[in-house]
Amino acid sequence: MDAFTMIQLIAIVLLAILLVFSIFMTERKKKPEIPKRTITVIRCDNGDYETKRDFRQGDFIGKVEGKCPKCGGILRVHSIYVEEIQSAK
Amino acid sequence: MDGDIQGIISTIILISLFLMMFTNIGQKLQLMFLTANLKSKLAILEKLLNDALSRSEKLLALAGSKNPKKTVRKLTEFFVIEPVSIEPTDIIRRLAHILDTRRHNVRRILVEDLGEKSKHELSNIEVVLEVTSALNYLYKVVRHYLLLGEKTSNLILVMQLAYLMPTILKIADAYHKSLDAFEKGLPIGDGLGPLVAYRLTYNAPRKPIVEETVYSITEIDGRLVYVVKAEGPGATVGKPGEAIEKLVEKEKGNISRIITVDAALKLEGEETGSIAEGVGAAIGDPGPEKIRIERIATKYNIPVDALVVKMSAEEAIQTMNKKIAEAADKVVEEIKDIIKHRVPKGGKVIVAGIGNTIGII
Numbered sequence: 153m154d155a156f157t158m159i160q161l162i163a164i165v166l167l168a169i170l171l172v173f174s175i176f177m178t179e180r181k182k183k184p185e186i187p188k189r190t191i192t193v194i195r196c197d198n199g200d201y202e203t204k205r206d207f208r209q210g211d212f213i214g215k216v217e218g219k220c221p222k223c224g225g226i227l228r229v230h231s232i233y234v235e236e237i238q239s240a241k
Numbered sequence: 242m243d244g245d246i247q248g249i250i251s252t253i254i255l256i257s258l259f260l261m262m263f264t265n266i267g268q269k270l271q272l273m274f275l276t277a278n279l280k281s282k283l284a285i286l287e288k289l290l291n292d293a294l295s296r297s298e299k300l301l302a303l304a305g306s307k308n309p310k311k312t313v314r315k316l317t318e319f320f321v322i323e324p325v326s327i328e329p330t331d332i333i334r335r336l337a338h339i340l341d342t343r344r345h346n347v348r349r350i351l352v353e354d355l356g357e358k359s360k361h362e363l364s365n366i367e368v369v370l371e372v373t374s375a376l377n378y379l380y381k382v383v384r385h386y387l388l389l390g391e392k393t394s395n396l397i398l399v400m401q402l403a404y405l406m407p408t409i410l411k412i413a414d415a416y417h418k419s420l421d422a423f424e425k426g427l428p429i430g431d432g433l434g435p436l437v438a439y440r441l442t443y444n445a446p447r448k449p450i451v452e453e454t455v456y457s458i459t460e461i462d463g464r465l466v467y468v469v470k471a472e473g474p475g476a477t478v479g480k481p482g483e484a485i486e487k488l489v490e491k492e493k494g495n496i497s498r499i500i501t502v503d504a505a506l507k508l509e510g511e512e513t514g515s516i517a518e519g520v521g522a523a524i525g526d527p528g529p530e531k532i533r534i535e536r537i538a539t540k541y542n543i544p545v546d547a548l549v550v551k552m553s554a555e556e557a558i559q560t561m562n563k564k565i566a567e568a569a570d571k572v573v574e575e576i577k578d579i580i581k582h583r584v585p586k587g588g589k590v591i592v593a594g595i596g597n598t599i600g601i602i
């Protein structure tokens with residue numbers, strides 16, 4: 153094998169590595185979606201009670217959600233937001 | 242024998258190098274690869290659009306539409322012609338008039354199909370259709386340039402489209418994801434302003450003042466506070482500018498400060514939920530509402546403060562995330578601080594929570 157063939161071979165191998173690498177990079181870019189859930193926070197008007205639950209259709213911030221178990225005040229939806237679910241590793 | 246093969250290979254390489262360099266075969270190949278790639282991306286856009294269309298139809302059918310397909314088609318192709326801008330006289334009034342007409346027409350088309358429904362339900366359906374319409378527009382424009390580039394073998398056109406495509410796909414994906422919030426009536430990131438307004442007033446009565454806009458009265462440390470927001474919990478931004486104008490006129494200009502709160506677009510790298518303070522009317526409407534605030538504030542020499550919470554364009558139209566919900570409490574504290582330090586005791590102040598009030602009463 154002379155020098156010229158060597159160079160040709162090296163060039164072909166390098167090109168192949170480059171191709172594989174670029175395909176690998178574009179594949180890796182797709183991050184898996186983090187699971188999320190929507191939380192409804194309910195709070196007593198007097199501020200002594202707060203609870204969280206999953207969002208239900210029809211919830212909106214300011215909606216009356218019954219009576220406070222502690223003081224009998226009015227419970228209202230205080231906040232609605234999405235939260236990433238912490239995955240246990 | 243060995244020398245023969247080597248000779249053939251080097252000849253082929255030489256010839257192809259020559260062809261690539263001195264003919265347009267290279268460009269043709271590039272055009273071919275790019276259009277093939279763009280077509281697969283266009284298919285993704287089409288998938289998002291079709292999903293949005295079928296969800297809109299389903300939503301309309303659930304609301305009692307007689308012909309959901311026809312209504313969806315009608316509203317996704319609905320367009321607005323902007324007023325003449327080379328003649329600036331009363332351009333704001335003409336723009337406001339056109340925007341009002343648009344809203345009333347869209348509402349009329351929906352009411353004709355669905356019959357009388359609650360305002361909030363109609364607003365939510367309207368926004369879902371608006372999102373579908375935006376996706377429809379994106380898809381059609383991308384398809385147009387792709388087909389045009391292919392037809393005229395315009396490599397530059399196709400290349401530009403190829404470079405823009407990741408951004409376009411990101412926008413389309415954000416729109417598509419926002420459907421989830423609008424269908425269910427969940428508060429979105431842009432609802433930050435209304436959320437702050439809610440946290441300032443809680444259950445104080447909401448008094449209607451202008452179309453789809455309400456105000457409540459509360460007291461902070463001996464200062465009377467008018468809190469303006471859109472009428473919830475339907476998906477609407479209301480007319481906060483007109484409302485502020487009316488309140489200031491009602492008080493005959495006896496207002497010490499106007500504080501506007503809104504979501505602002507963050508720059509790449511900025512933290513979501515970070516708060517910034519400035520001056521001016523923090524409101525991102527096409528113009529008519531903002532100018533009303535500026536005019537009335539100038540007329541009576543009322544300082545206008547702006548408080549914004551930074552978020553990305555995607556976060557603004559998707560379900561509110563925890564960082565933004567938590568920022569609302571900090572903004573409330575900051576407003577109280579501003580009122581205590583910059584409004585005299587016994588003074589009056591207007592706080593406007595600007596944004597889409599979906600999911601917030």
Ligand SMILES: [Zn+2]
Nearest residue numbers: 196220223225
């Ligand atoms: Zn309680």
